[in-house]
Amino acid sequence: MTTLPSQAGEQLTYLTVTGRGLRWGILSSVIVGISSITEDGLPPALRLPADYRAQDDEQQEERPRVLLVLVGQQLRSITITARIELIEVERVKLVPLPLICRTEAQEDLHVTQVALSENSVAFLVVEPAI
Amino acid sequence: MQHIVPIRFLDLWLALDADQVEQILGQQTWMRLPGGSRVFPGVMAWRGRAAAVLNLAAILPEDDSDLPRVDRPPRTIVVRSHECSIAIPVDEIREAQLIEPGQLKPQAITHQRYAQGEIDLGGQILAVLDLDALIDATLGPLPTKPAGRT
Numbered sequence: 001m002t003t004l005p006s007q008a009g010e011q012l013t014y015l016t017v018t019g020r021g022l023r024w025g026i027l028s029s030v031i032v033g034i035s036s037i038t039e040d041g042l043p044p045a046l047r048l049p050a051d052y053r054a055q056d057d058e059q060q061e062e063r064p065r066v067l068l069v070l071v072g073q074q075l076r077s078i079t080i081t082a083r084i085e086l087i088e089v090e091r092v093k094l095v096p097l098p099l100i101c102r103t104e105a106q107e108d109l110h111v112t113q114v115a116l117s118e119n120s121v122a123f124l125v126v127e128p129a130i
Numbered sequence: 131m132q133h134i135v136p137i138r139f140l141d142l143w144l145a146l147d148a149d150q151v152e153q154i155l156g157q158q159t160w161m162r163l164p165g166g167s168r169v170f171p172g173v174m175a176w177r178g179r180a181a182a183v184l185n186l187a188a189i190l191p192e193d194d195s196d197l198p199r200v201d202r203p204p205r206t207i208v209v210r211s212h213e214c215s216i217a218i219p220v221d222e223i224r225e226a227q228l229i230e231p232g233q234l235k236p237q238a239i240t241h242q243r244y245a246q247g248e249i250d251l252g253g254q255i256l257a258v259l260d261l262d263a264l265i266d267a268t269l270g271p272l273p274t275k276p277a278g279r280t
Binding site: 023093 | 175214
């Protein structure tokens with residue numbers, strides 16, 4: 001299992017997932033690890049729309065990977081086959097998600113901000129639901 | 131007196147209140163939101179912030195398709211309603227027209243949702259969109275602020 005930078009003093013980064021016209025990112029500090037194991041022994045799956053899994057992208061990787069995410073005190077998992085990348089926080093400008101775009105859906109992750117790079121949307125910032 | 135800006139989406143002409151128009155742009159890229167609504171399915175970068183993208187297809191009088199448009203409309207008009215910046219992809223935008231107070235009439239011919247009325251422009255009847263009503267319907271009534279923008 002791969003671990004990500006999370007200790008104080010290390011570069012604050014977003015782990016971004018790209019696929020099917022969607023790119024979302026989450027602070028790497030809430031990612032406990034990345035695993036290639038997709039069978040038994042995984043924590044329960046995150047409650048999310050299928051969009052998050054971002055499969056069937058042209059850049060799809062053959063081997064599924066599992067992100068282990070800390071939601072409150074609970075460990076949850078999401079299986080992806082899309083490209084992932086670490087982006088330093090200081091490389092993007094964070095702006096609020098327009099109020100009118102927010103949803104009240106009962107999901108484990110919520111889009112809270114939009115990360116801009118130059119004059120385009122770099123990715124959507126998601127945070128675990130409290 | 132009021133200025134309106136005619137816009138075309140697919141084969142339907144509508145009008146927007148010119149006072150709400152912030153900018154007219156060409157084709158823009160935007161990012162859809164996971165689990166987003168059909169009416170506001172995504173966001174677009176605009177002037178250093180995120181504008182909500184309005185999918186006009188979702189509020190047309192006869193919305194009988196769940197399929198999004200395959201092509202991307204060639205123009206984008208950015209408007210402001212309440213405190214929200216909204217980007218609307220459209221097919222065509224015409225120059226602003228001045229209308230007299232009596233020209234805006236209650237809807238009789240058009241069946242557009244969220245319309246403040248309709249006007250006759252050279253024999254063509256256009257519904258004038260009421261974006262404030264659309265925002266209210268989505269969010270619930272918002273307190274109005276006298277001035278200033280976020």
